Amino acid sequence: MNSTPAIDIERLTKTYGSGARPAVDDVSLRIQPGTVFGFLGPNGAGKTTTIKIAAGLLAASAGTVRLNGYDVAARRSAAMAQIGAVLEGSRNVYWTLTAWQNLIYFGRLKGLRKAEARGQATELLTDLGLWDRRHDRVGDFSRGMQQKVAIAAALIADPPIVLLDEPTLGLDVAATRTVRNWIATLSEDRGKTILLTTHQLDVVAELCDRVAVIREGTIVADQATGELLSRFRRRDSYEVHIEGVPALPPLPGGFTAEESGDSTVIAGRVDDPRVVYQLLERLGERGIVLRSLAQAQPSLEDVFLSLVEEPAHV
Numbered sequence: 001m002n003s004t005p006a007i008d009i010e011r012l013t014k015t016y017g018s019g020a021r022p023a024v025d026d027v028s029l030r031i032q033p034g035t036v037f038g039f040l041g042p043n044g045a046g047k048t049t050t051i052k053i054a055a056g057l058l059a060a061s062a063g064t065v066r067l068n069g070y071d072v073a074a075r076r077s078a079a080m081a082q083i084g085a086v087l088e089g090s091r092n093v094y095w096t097l098t099a100w101q102n103l104i105y106f107g108r109l110k111g112l113r114k115a116e117a118r119g120q121a122t123e124l125l126t127d128l129g130l131w132d133r134r135h136d137r138v139g140d141f142s143r144g145m146q147q148k149v150a151i152a153a154a155l156i157a158d159p160p161i162v163l164l165d166e167p168t169l170g171l172d173v174a175a176t177r178t179v180r181n182w183i184a185t186l187s188e189d190r191g192k193t194i195l196l197t198t199h200q201l202d203v204v205a206e207l208c209d210r211v212a213v214i215r216e217g218t219i220v221a222d223q224a225t226g227e228l229l230s231r232f233r234r235r236d237s238y239e240v241h242i243e244g245v246p247a248l249p250p251l252p253g254g255f256t257a258e259e260s261g262d263s264t265v266i267a268g269r270v271d272d273p274r275v276v277y278q279l280l281e282r283l284g285e286r287g288i289v290l291r292s293l294a295q296a297q298p299s300l301e302d303v304f305l306s307l308v309e310e311p312a313h314v
């Protein structure tokens with residue numbers, strides 16, 4: 001691919017204070033325009049640090065971040081014009097102002113003329129279903145509505161790149177659904193590039209084209225979401241459900257049998273499905289009646305956990 005990446009993170013390192021282990025350690029990521037990119041990792045892995053550097057809020061110790069080709073450190077204002085960001089835990093909007101006042105304020109701050117800011121604010125508040133509440137103070141809104149205003153404020157100047165740190169954290173099911181749908185719309189209908197961090201793996205599975213997993217400041221995976229899942233396809237799990245509670249033949253390694261009422265479930269993970277066929281043969285030889293055989297692919301959560309639990313690079 002020859003196009004300029006929307007987000008180009010090159011050999012980024014951040015150390016907080018001398019002698020500390022780097023929070024972000026030689027991280028490189030290239031995010032192509034129009035991608036919804038999921039940035040995953042356990043607590044303290046370095047996600048927020050990376051996003052804060054990309055958002056121009058924190059200086060890197062080494063390495064660069066380029067937004068649509070503009071270096072965040074060297075071409076700051078051009079780089080900042082490329083992004084809107086909603087950061088985790090920080091106040092992204094003013095609670096004493098109304099939703100409307102917030103959007104106009106942030107629009108003006110980002111250099112929009114008054115009429116432009118009004119036009120954008122009207123569109124965003126309408127799209128997010130907040131138009132009727134536009135003159136209410138944001139401090140009186142629910143957590144979900146506040147988050148929507150924060151996202152709208154980040155989008156007021158229509159930036160091509162959106163950074164979202166835990167956009168659905170603390171939201172109820174309905175608000176999570178709204179924010180998720182909106183993220184999908186931003187990508188599909190408006191062509192935005194979105195970098196989002198989340199611990200909600202169903203959000204990743206639904207929205208993200210690509211996923212990177214960071215662990216202790218180091219990238220341990222960077223792949224298309226589907227590819228990441230198929231990397232682990234060999235570890236499919238199988239469940240063999242049989243009639244009654246008969247005496248069983250020896251089970252393959254890692255398989256366990258458990259009584260379940262008037263039946264037995266034999267379950268385990270295998271690299272090679274032939275192991276399961278052999279098990280079925282052995283059960284058949286003993287006249288054991290099979291009720292069902294189920295095969296399950298690992299969820300993204302399984303994949304993620306196995307990545308973060310695997311030993312670090314040797």
Ligand SMILES: Nc1ncnc2c1ncn2[C@@H]1O[C@H](COP(=O)(O)OP(=O)(O)OP(=O)(O)O)[C@@H](O)[C@H]1O
Nearest residue numbers: 016023024041042043044045046047048049050088
């Ligand atoms: N201001 C700071 N001063 C010192 N250390 C910090 C600071 N901010 C973060 N760290 C450390 O840097 C590391 C990475 O933190 P970071 O917030 O980037 O992780 P994260 O992946 O976003 O975690 P979470 O999922 O909990 O938000 C952690 O060890 C954290 O303690």
